[in-house]
Amino acid sequence: MRRPLRRHGCRAVTALALACALTAATQQAAQADHPRTLDEVRAQLQSLYHDAEVATDKYNAADGRVTRQRKRLATLNAQVHATEGKLARLTTLAGAAARAQYRGGGVPAELQFALASDPGRALDDAGLALQAERSTRNVLTNLTATRTSLKARTDDAAGELKRLRASRSSMDAQRKRIEQRIHAARQLESSLAAKERQRLAALEAKEADEAQAKWESTGILKKVGTTATDAGKKAIAYATRQIGKPYVWGAEGPDSFDCSGLTSQAWLAAGVTIPRTSEQQWAQLRRIPIADMRPGDLIIYFSDASHVALYIGDGEIISAPRPGRYVYVSEAASMQILGVVRPDA
Structure with a gap:
């Protein structure tokens, strides 16, 4: 009956040893993560705030790109709207030209000239018919080009919108990084006693004065x-x-x-x-x-x-x-x- 008790005692001793070792390791990690001297505090604060400032700069740059993309997208949408208006006008002109040719009966200009009682008037009509035909061809050519341009601008606008959304995601990641750094720095500062904060401020002022004096000495x-x-x-x-x-x-x-x-x-x-x-x-x-x-x-x-x-x-x-x-x-x-x-x- 004693052997099981001894085995249980061994397990208890082993568990206690592991707990002690874990506690020691945790304390060492905590000591490594949390500075103990004011110089260490100052160095860690400078690092945290510097990282926050770097992240802020990247956030601002991403925000600037988003703003520019929004303006570009608005410009593209305005161009698409203008192109659609032009497309509608050209379609109307093409239809009007086709109706005018239809009302002319579709008779070739040479035959109209041969049958006309007034050859001079027929010549004028033939010139107008030829001009109308050329205008119709030009309208149709412009219509096709406008459709192609509209498609390209629409695709461009869609691409800008996709990149805008990607920038938003990147910007959100930067925002979280900044907030984390600032939060960590403020927690570290708030953990200091009032006298320690005063001493820290004095250290920072002394360092700044020394750097300025060295610079001015040149x-x-x-x-x-x-x-x-x-x-x-x-x-x-x-x-x-x-x-x-x-x-x-x-x-x-x-x-x-x-x-x-x-x-x-x-x-x-x-x-x-x-x-x-x-x-x-x-x-x-x-x-x-x-x-x-x-x-x-x-x-x-x-x-x-x-x-x-x-x-x-x-x-x-x-x-x-x-x-x-x-x-x-x-x-x-x-x-x-x-x-x-x-x-x-």
């Missing part, structure tokens, strides 16, 4: 321009009026902005249309050496061009930084500068 502010163009002044004035408004990913005003939403709207207020995302602004706008930049230019940040701000002079920028923050003035070199672009004004 003498860069003595080289850069200090006067904006008239358009640049308008862009800066617009951005200045937005200070204090919250960052919201995908937003381009009037009540909230993301980084490129702010810069694109600022320059639109100056009468200049520029690309919507920071990646597109970096890729499509004219690049300027940092030493040649002037107020109103756009500073692009990070190696993947995932952030952008408006340079306002004296080493400062206006930007919409990240979720949980507001449009504000900060130091131009507080983040890793990739380069400078200038909207053509």
Whole structure:
């Protein structure tokens, strides 16, 4: 009777050992997933918000493609509608020409001339009959071409609609990715005690000040321009009026902005249309050496061009930084500068 008890005891010890091992592994995984020092917290927050900003840029780019496709589809539909109207008119003309020939009896022009008591009048009638016949042929040719054009435009519109739906699916995936990253970052921040959040803010400010001081020590502010163009002044004035408004990913005003939403709207207020995302602004706008930049230019940040701000002079920028923050003035070199672009004004 004791052997079964010993076997049961062995199973209990084994289960306890496995449970302890699993608990230890879980604790180690939790420690790996959750940073323990403020430096680790700061690094993880920067990573989460950076990933969110990259995803935001991709979402905005997809949204821009959807907008362009919708406009293209509307244009195609308008062209199809116009072509249908033209088709109806040509059909009417073709029918009218056929009826006119029928009323003429179908007699060849040469015979009408031979039998006519007034050869001059017959000659006129023959010319008109020949002209009507040619016009009918032209109408029919145009009718066929119009039908072909209508079919091609309809197929094109259907293709645009299919690509539009695919873009919507891609955009929805980007939306979920952004929301997940922002949610994770906010959970991490909310897990900190008030004093830890203060210390974290102090660390971020110290890092930004050191980066700015290093940048200014190169003498860069003595080289850069200090006067904006008239358009640049308008862009800066617009951005200045937005200070204090919250960052919201995908937003381009009037009540909230993301980084490129702010810069694109600022320059639109100056009468200049520029690309919507920071990646597109970096890729499509004219690049300027940092030493040649002037107020109103756009500073692009990070190696993947995932952030952008408006340079306002004296080493400062206006930007919409990240979720949980507001449009504000900060130091131009507080983040890793990739380069400078200038909207053509």
